[in-house]
Amino acid sequence: MVDDTQVRDELRAAILRGDFAPRQRLVEADLCEQFGARRFAVRAALQDLVAEGLVERQQNRGARIREISLDEAIEISEIRRVVEGLVAARAAERLTAADAKRLTGIGRRMREAVDGGEAAVYSDLNAELHSTLREIARHETANRIVAQLHGQMVRHQFALSRVPGRSAVSLAQHEAVIEAVVARDPDAAEAAMRAHITSVIEVLRSLG
Amino acid sequence: MVDDTQVRDELRAAILRGDFAPRQRLVEADLCEQFGARRFAVRAALQDLVAEGLVERQQNRGARIREISLDEAIEISEIRRVVEGLVAARAAERLTAADAKRLTGIGRRMREAVDGGEAAVYSDLNAELHSTLREIARHETANRIVAQLHGQMVRHQFALSRVPGRSAVSLAQHEAVIEAVVARDPDAAEAAMRAHITSVIEVLRSLG
DNA sequence: CGCGAAGCGATTGTCAACAATATGAGCACC
DNA sequence: GGTGCTCATATTGTTGACAATCGCTTCGCG
Numbered sequence A, B: 001m002v003d004d005t006q007v008r009d010e011l012r013a014a015i016l017r018g019d020f021a022p023r024q025r026l027v028e029a030d031l032c033e034q035f036g037a038r039r040f041a042v043r044a045a046l047q048d049l050v051a052e053g054l055v056e057r058q059q060n061r062g063a064r065i066r067e068i069s070l071d072e073a074i075e076i077s078e079i080r081r082v083v084e085g086l087v088a089a090r091a092a093e094r095l096t097a098a099d100a101k102r103l104t105g106i107g108r109r110m111r112e113a114v115d116g117g118e119a120a121v122y123s124d125l126n127a128e129l130h131s132t133l134r135e136i137a138r139h140e141t142a143n144r145i146v147a148q149l150h151g152q153m154v155r156h157q158f159a160l161s162r163v164p165g166r167s168a169v170s171l172a173q174h175e176a177v178i179e180a181v182v183a184r185d186p187d188a189a190e191a192a193m194r195a196h197i198t199s200v201i202e203v204l205r206s207l208g
Numbered sequence C: 001c002g003c004g005a006a007g008c009g010a011t012t013g014t015c016a017a018c019a020a021t022a023t024g025a026g027c028a029c030c
Numbered sequence D: 001g002g003t004g005c006t007c008a009t010a011t012t013g014t015t016g017a018c019a020a021t022c023g024c025t026t027c028g029c030g
Helices: A004-017 A028-035 A039-051 A070-094 A097-115 A119-137 A140-161 A166-182 A186-207 B004-017 B028-035 B039-051 B070-094 B097-115 B119-137 B140-161 B166-182 B186-207
Strands: A055-058 A062-065 B055-058 B062-065
Touching: A004 A028, A004 A039, A004 A140, A028 A039, A039 A055, A039 B039, A070 A119, A070 A140, A070 A166, A070 A186, A070 B070, A070 B140, A097 A119, A097 A166, A119 A140, A119 A166, A140 A186, A140 B070, A140 B140, A166 A186, B004 B028, B004 B039, B004 B140, B028 B039, B039 B055, B070 B119, B070 B140, B070 B166, B070 B186, B097 B119, B097 B166, B119 B140, B119 B166, B140 B186, B166 B186
Parallel strands: none
Antiparallel strands: A055 A062, B055 B062
16 A cells, blocks of 8 residues: 555655755656655645655645755754754763764774765765764754754755865864763763854855 | 635644643544634644644544643753754844844833733743844744744643742843843853753753 | 454545646737 | 737646544344
8 A cells, every 4th residue: 555654755765865956846746656656645745845844835836846045054054053062962961881882983984984085985974973963862852853954955965075175174073072972071062063063054155 | 715724824823822632632524613614624734733743643543632741841942942042142143223122122021020920911021032032033944943842832831931930030031131132242142041941941840 | 241243433544526726838919 | 029818738726425444332152
């Protein structure tokens, strides 16, 4: 059976993968064919993705991929700065010995990836670090918000990763975050995470 | 004609007004009658409110008012602490002379309300202060998130306002926020707002 | 009397057809 | 050649009807 949450998840994955261009129209009939679903399910999926901020709808003109401007990407990053700061602080408070091992392992692999010039690997580790911190922090509300905002940023995230020399700067900041969390110092962890995302915001500004 | 956004807005208003109890079932047919709408529109409205976190749905068992536990209310307040901190800082940066006048006016009326023992008036002014700051900050993303989280908190907010001696403590904190914003000091404004919401969180914890 | 199966009413989930609307092409007219 | 109008077409919005499912009651059987 074709579950409507399945259509929603597949469509979201396709959007995050970059299968659709910003402002591209999402014609319901086409999506039905693409996902082998009924129009009813597609419609429900679209409504959900509107709520997630990935899709926008206009009365009688259907749905299209929402375009996130650079200004909005900066706003989103400003929120992420404070919310992920909270996540980092809380991870520092709740850290177990096993968590510490995981984090230092990610840090080591990050350094290896940067030294080896493996940009794609580093990008994956970046995602892994942030999501591991969220896992450690166990803050459901924060996780939901960060996940949603992250989804809206995918396209800009890609642009970020292509800025030359970015990974070296980013690596040092990530190591500072890991160090503070492993030291179980919430204030330092929050400050380090905020410093990291502040630098992301500065790069975004420089792209304007 | 009965617009489905209209049903959604009315239903949301009813929930925020406290017309429904937590965990109360929302039977589609009843809502149709109550709002004079078709089931189609009610269904779409419910789906939107699920996304807003006010309603929850279970397969084949329909929708009910989502109950927000005290723990979750604390989590939500932790997010609000950092996001409204950002809003306050940004309001301090963007403040105009007219804005300053509005804020000091709200502060003066707050003090009068507390001195006069008018709890309801003070509660309204509280909401007005926070929303005025959001207006001044003009941070769309933050506003959306705060509005959503605030909606989920209504019931607990009510409990808060009934804590004896709360308004005197709260007044001083609000005045500190206003003072810092009017002084155009972003860091002080953020700190003052965080201190304010920290105290809200402590009261919530004490209720557990 | 206890227990499980079957039936029932209430409610939600799904559908295919129909209505309403926007968009763009073709045409008359200036 | 340009401009505004009309109409065809593609697409979305809405409907009432029907199917599926749930929780509960009742009934049969040991």
